[in-house]
Amino acid sequence: MTPDASLLARSIDERERVLSLFLGAEQEQLSLACHALARAFAAGATLVACGNGSAASDAAHVAVEFMHPVIVGKRALPAVTAPELARAGDIALGLVHGGRDPLVEELLARPGLLTIAFTGPERIEADYSFAVQSDDRAIVQEVQETAYHVLWELVHVFFDHPGLIADACITCGDVAVEARVVEVAGATAVIERDGTREEIAVDLVGDVAVGDTLLCHAGVALERIA
Known part of the structure; x- marks a missing residue:
């Protein structure tokens, strides 16, 4: 194996290791975040995605995923990348590949929003906060991308089941x-x-x-x- 091929193989192995640890630790919170997202969308919320630097393209990617579903028959859901448009009842989704981001943290701190944060090792305050435990920002980005695709897919799983996003569950009184x-x-x-x-x-x-x-x-x- 050439040095370049060996480096690539090690990078892929490390990404898979970090992704496996992330999903193992965060799977429950991801499902709960998806349920909260589905209920917020059903109530008329817009998703406001925010990220600076390398994370700006991911914020745009998230918005496009929800606005323009790639699967025929899935509903388009409102999403933007303009934090100034966020209003009470909306969903704020912040992405940071490493370190801190004042713009993202300011958005997530606004009252009245459902907040979701994807970060590197340093977790930030949000209703649902997901930290990727790696100092390699490329790996952080790839794990985050997998996670927000899970968000999109599971939101639609919730929409596909009648009664799931009603104000109260008729079978359990809104209690699991x-x-x-x-x-x-x-x-x-x-x-x-x-x-x-x-x-x-x-x-x-x-x-x-x-x-x-x-x-x-x-x-x-x-x-x-x-």
């Missing part, structure tokens, strides 16, 4: 509940709680099996408890 899996069929499962059975979506929880205990809300499994 624990239930045992009694049947599994592809991306759905049947759960049982207090003698009552219900079919739910399990897209957000991998490898669901009969006997698992899931945390469920509005017809969707949010995480595995046991």
Whole structure:
């Protein structure tokens, strides 16, 4: 293997290592952030993406993902890259590849916004804050890009399930509940709680099996408890 090929292989291995650690640590918060995003969009929110320097292109990328879905049949959702347009009820998504960014932090500190932050190792305050543990800004960028594509995809998973983004869940009173899996069929499962059975979506929880205990809300499994 040539020196260049060896360097490339090491870089790819390191990126995969960091990505695996990130997803392992943040998968629950990512799913919760997606649910919050879907509910905010349903209530009329606009996503306001913000990033400076190398992160500016990612902010634009996020906005385009939501405004111009690449999958036929997925709804377009309002998104901009102009922080000055943010208003109460909107979604602020800030991206920083390394260090601090006063513009991003100022946006995320505004009252009345649902806030999401993607940073390097130094986490910043937000409703949902995701830190990539790497000093290599290229790796930070690639992991963040994977994560915000997950946000886009799971927001649409939530939209695809009736009742998921209603003000209150008709089956659990807007409170997530624990239930045992009694049947599994592809991306759905049947759960049982207090003698009552219900079919739910399990897209957000991998490898669901009969006997698992899931945390469920509005017809969707949010995480595995046991």
